[in-house]
Amino acid sequence: MQKKDLDWKNIGFGYTQTDYRYVSNYKNGAWDEGGLSTDANIVLGECACVLQYAQTCFEGLKAYSTADGKIVCFRPDLNATRMADSCRRMKMPVFPEEKFVEAVVETVKANAQFVPPYGTGASLYIRPYMFGADAILGVKPANEFQFRVFCSPVGPYFKGGVKPLHLRISDYDRAAPRGTGHIKAGLNYAMSLYAIVDAHEKGYDENVYLDSATRTHIEETGGANIIFVTKEGNIVTPKSDTILPSITRRSLLQVATDYLGIKAEEREISIDEISSFTECGLCGTAAVISPVGTIDDHGKIITFNEGKNEMGPVIKRLYETLRAIQMCEIPAPKGWIKEIL
Numbered sequence: 001m002q003k004k005d006l007d008w009k010n011i012g013f014g015y016t017q018t019d020y021r022y023v024s025n026y027k028n029g030a031w032d033e034g035g036l037s038t039d040a041n042i043v044l045g046e047c048a049c050v051l052q053y054a055q056t057c058f059e060g061l062k063a064y065s066t067a068d069g070k071i072v073c074f075r076p077d078l079n080a081t082r083m084a085d086s087c088r089r090m091k092m093p094v095f096p097e098e099k100f101v102e103a104v105v106e107t108v109k110a111n112a113q114f115v116p117p118y119g120t121g122a123s124l125y126i127r128p129y130m131f132g133a134d135a136i137l138g139v140k141p142a143n144e145f146q147f148r149v150f151c152s153p154v155g156p157y158f159k160g161g162v163k164p165l166h167l168r169i170s171d172y173d174r175a176a177p178r179g180t181g182h183i184k185a186g187l188n189y190a191m192s193l194y195a196i197v198d199a200h201e202k203g204y205d206e207n208v209y210l211d212s213a214t215r216t217h218i219e220e221t222g223g224a225n226i227i228f229v230t231k232e233g234n235i236v237t238p239k240s241d242t243i244l245p246s247i248t249r250r251s252l253l254q255v256a257t258d259y260l261g262i263k264a265e266e267r268e269i270s271i272d273e274i275s276s277f278t279e280c281g282l283c284g285t286a287a288v289i290s291p292v293g294t295i296d297d298h299g300k301i302i303t304f305n306e307g308k309n310e311m312g313p314v315i316k317r318l319y320e321t322l323r324a325i326q327m328c329e330i331p332a333p334k335g336w337i338k339e340i341l
Contacts, residue, residue, distance in 0.1 A: 049132030164293030181242030279312035
């Protein structure tokens with residue numbers, strides 16, 4: 001297949017408009033048939049619910065080119081389930097999970113020329129999302145909604161090589177107990193913008209948030225789940241009802257146990273014990289795992305991987321194994337890879 005004339009090896013991690021996107025509308029209690037559109041613009045009234053009360057949620061996943069010329073996607077069924085959970089919590093109509101996967105497949109197929117070639121380190125980022133579309137002035141859910149899927153070719157997250165991140169323990173809270181921290185709602189990310197800009201201005205790459213009830217346990221960062229490695233070489237990751245259930249984290253834990261023979265567990269992690277861990281990483285769709293070099297706990301600097309400017313050995317094995325599964329270089333567990341073309 002002829003690919004678009006793009007500088008694939010130097011493409012950044014940003015938005016590039018593609019030819020097609022999927023659009024479906026909910027009105028009078030039902031979703032329409034939905035289909036592809038060449039129009040990248042959305043027309044909304046000034047009183048649209050999403051603009052007034054932020055009734056919106058989204059997902060993020062990727063499609064890849066494999067060595068044998070196929071185009072595949074990684075675990076889109078889990079994105080469909082997570083979006084359904086987000087919709088229920090946000091009082092939005094659930095877009096059928098099977099149809100969600102079909103919409104992703106249809107969108108990627110239509111934009112196959114934008115899927116970066118194998119070996120470039122780039123991929124096709126896919127963004128399904130939904131929002132309240134009709135005019136709502138009083139505080140209540142919308143009556144009409146739009147579900148859309150667009151995609152954009154993106155470069156590797158580690159542009160120019162892996163550089164361990166410098167994090168800080170944040171004085172801000174990410175999510176309230178019994179709030180919306182466990183769903184992928186736009187409002188969760190909006191509230192983190194002040195804190196992330198403040199962190200960047202002070203020389204940090206990200207914020208590490210504590211549980212807002214007691215401020216004694218590690219939760220996650222503004223845009224990713226967090227993983228630690230113990231002195232024994234085991235994997236531990238925080239467990240909490242206010243953490244977004246990362247599909248990448250879930251996959252990494254299974255890779256650790258089934259592929260690498262590493263013990264992995266989810267449990268509460270006290271802020272007082274993080275200095276005992278040897279490695280740390282942030283996990284998510286964008287980079288699989290970003291290594292963490294240091295965490296600043298109000299002047300107390302906790303260093304991982306002995307201060308080396310590279311991925312730690314356990315984090316590196318996890319990263320390389322999951323990437324090989326995603327690229328179909330090694331066999332994947334049943335149901336993990338969705339072949340598109």
